[in-house]
Amino acid sequence: MDRAITDPVITEPNMAHTHMLAPDEPAGGWRRGVLKVERALIKMVEIPAALLVLAEVVVLFVGVVMRYFVHSPIVWSDELASVLFIWLAMLGSVVALQRGEHMRMTALVGALPLPKRAVLETLAVAAPLIFLVAMLHPSLEYAEDEMFVTLPALDVPNTWKAAALPVGLALMGIVAMLKLVRNANPMQVAGVIAFLAALTAVGILGTPVLKTLGNINLVIFFVGLVAAGVFAGVPIAFSFGLATLAYLSFTTNAPLTVVVGRMDEGMSHLILLSVPLFVFLGMLIEMTGMARAMVGFLASLLGHVRGGLSYVLIGAMYLVSGISGSKAADMAAVTPVLFPEMIKRGAKPGDLVALLAATGAQTETIPPSLVLITIGSVTGVSIAALFAGGLMPAVVLGVMLCILVRWRYRNEDLSGVRRASRTEILRALAIAVPAIALPFVIRAAVMEGIATATEVSTIGIVYSVVVGLLIYRQFDFKRLMPMLTATAALSGAILLIIGAATGMAWALTQSGFSQELARVMGGLPGGAATFMVVSIVAFIILGSVLEGIPAIVLFGPLLFPIARSMGIHEVHYAMVVILSMGLGLFAPPFGVGYYCATAIGGVSPDAGMKPIVGYMAALLIGLALVAAVPWFSIGFLP
Structure with a gap:
């Protein structure tokens, strides 16, 4: 069951004073141009994402027929399906972000007065953008490292599969940025970004102290930060990702490519x-x-x-x-x-x-x-x-x-x-x-x-x-x-x-x-x-x-x-x-x-x-x- 991340105007049609625009609402001036760019981009993503679903059905069903009925199994079918699958997952995540379908908890957000709700809806887009930008370079490094790993059945570098991560993260980052520009009040965006920047600065300046706290950091990041993100309406995936990113960055010396590797492993x-x-x-x-x-x-x-x-x-x-x-x-x-x-x-x-x-x-x-x-x-x-x-x-x-x-x-x-x-x-x-x-x-x-x-x-x-x-x-x-x-x-x-x-x-x-x-x-x-x-x-x-x-x-x-x-x-x-x-x-x-x-x-x-x-x-x-x-x-x- 999904908790959809929905543009505020879709759930509240009378929010004109918050400077929000619905995806199909005529926009004026530069907002119209941003809307056209967003629609063109998402169309370019939706088509291959849909075709990947169809390709998975064909590859796996043909594999069943060849193995069980023809008794001539295709040795590379599972490997190809795995490669296509990670691309499907990442491109699907891009579509879900643009459509507002990433899982989130909105019970508390929905109970707030309209102005405060609009601020949290802006945070629900800006916080994922921070994670996506921070993880882009590590994901590129991870994809480069996978060049030295060969997929045995297909006999191609694993970069063909790992490249889905930086591509998906980059596209999600672009979509999140376009949504912020198109939908949000500029003052709200500036305030939310200033708040996130201040939190980051606190983490950086507090790193020497945090490294001495041991497992207390687990409560700070994986209980406190995750709970704050989830209850504020930040999508659950990004609440998890931001907490892990902050924990590793401020309390350990572990490279962030490890996080990318674990994400790849979890989705693969x-x-x-x-x-x-x-x-x-x-x-x-x-x-x-x-x-x-x-x-x-x-x-x-x-x-x-x-x-x-x-x-x-x-x-x-x-x-x-x-x-x-x-x-x-x-x-x-x-x-x-x-x-x-x-x-x-x-x-x-x-x-x-x-x-x-x-x-x-x-x-x-x-x-x-x-x-x-x-x-x-x-x-x-x-x-x-x-x-x-x-x-x-x-x-x-x-x-x-x-x-x-x-x-x-x-x-x-x-x-x-x-x-x-x-x-x-x-x-x-x-x-x-x-x-x-x-x-x-x-x-x-x-x-x-x-x-x-x-x-x-x-x-x-x-x-x-x-x-x-x-x-x-x-x-x-x-x-x-x-x-x-x-x-x-x-x-x-x-x-x-x-x-x-x-x-x-x-x-x-x-x-x-x-x-x-x-x-x-x-x-x-x-x-x-x-x-x-x-x-x-x-x-x-x-x-x-x-x-x-x-x-x-x-x-x-x-x-x-x-x-x-x-x-x-x-x-x-x-x-x-x-x-x-x-x-x-x-x-x-x-x-x-x-x-x-x-x-x-x-x-x-x-x-x-x-x-x-x-x-x-x-x-x-x-x-x-x-x-x-x-x-x-x-x-x-x-």
Whole structure:
């Protein structure tokens, strides 16, 4: 789920007095010229970014066909996909920055008066610019050093891959500068830059003192500075990057090329290739009508019982989550189908968005969840085991939600609701079978060894295209390029966080923090039970502030070894961690998933605040059951 970095004028149309201009608003004088330059630049980036998504699908799918069906594997396919992937990540980050789609926390910023909010929105662009400028030269040095490393299969210098970093950083810097010039009040820009310059000067002048503080610097930079950036609305990736940059610059002698190397390493895990591909798959199932077919079948089965459509919503989110891997895509797919009928039956809009947000938290463990993939990439846990272990925990939480729904809708008036006939149910089933089959096709392909967790998304994409064209006959080719571009932007935003968090995690590890954390956590009274409770509380908080992916990249490598040493199965621990972060992500007041649900449902966030309390309590009970009974997570592992 992303916290979009949005130009203030888009969210506040009446901000003319702050000298902000929306991207499509006619500008006068020199601002019009800046706007034209920005649009031309981003068009030059969007096209190759979209084509890179398509290229990844082709390369990986052809690799599957050649290896499994032709029995003649292409030895260079994974290597080429890895090279294209880092370029996709960096160009996608550029598009995300221009569109205002980098993840950030805006709850506190949005509550401020308009003038103060405008200043923080300017800071949200200026602070990343500082990081981008500071990292440009180290990234060039890193790319030059990689000239001496040869990619074995392609037999070309690794600079072909590493060059994506300086190119992406430079383009993001240009975009950030153009956004500042085009959008912001010059006095605000001058004030924000003066503030950032003063902070830098304090760091430089205080370097001799900071170097004597030892691990206190971890609190200053990785707690204080990160928290200040996140709560001020600076995108999470850049908050991490700036904290790491400041820590290394002011307290150590480590070269900044190390940070670039760690970013490259974090974004280069081949398993992360599934991120853009599953995002694209989620968009495809909505466009082809597959999601609507699944929801229609469930509605024909349960639409006549009290709270029936709420059960359908829970079940539909379970099924759709198993396909798209993106919570925003899941909610957007089922909401237009169910909400109008539920409101017609008397359901309160606030209760609907509360349940929608709760189902988002419930289905976080259903494969192919992006968080599952991230955990596997940073902790070494088997992706296949995570996929198998994630199904039952979501069922447990779903049952808890259904129990609450049954109680809340016990007096629902169904006098005007007609029960679907057997013929109608069978017809709905026949229509939905190709769509319902997709999650099973994906899982079977992994379990049977046809494709890896990285490649299996391409099978889903090809399947969805074929079903959309030949069966549902819904495939709007005009939407294809925008979908590919949106996929690149969202993927770039996610992957930049992973890269920045990897650099930050490296700095934490080098400081000795990981060993100290392991010692403290391992010494807690109560052993594994206390460790599990502390982990649940910690990840609920982290999920509400940092979201799942950055929190996992930062703390997964630190905490999973501790869990293993205490005898906790790593798949069981992964499920508890993911569900805990899901609760934080979708719980107000900070959880951005909740606000995403209200935006998709077209309901005021205030309306869902009261009803979501009960749903969150039900989810918490379900989480406690999953934590207490490992069988729910590991009972179906091979």
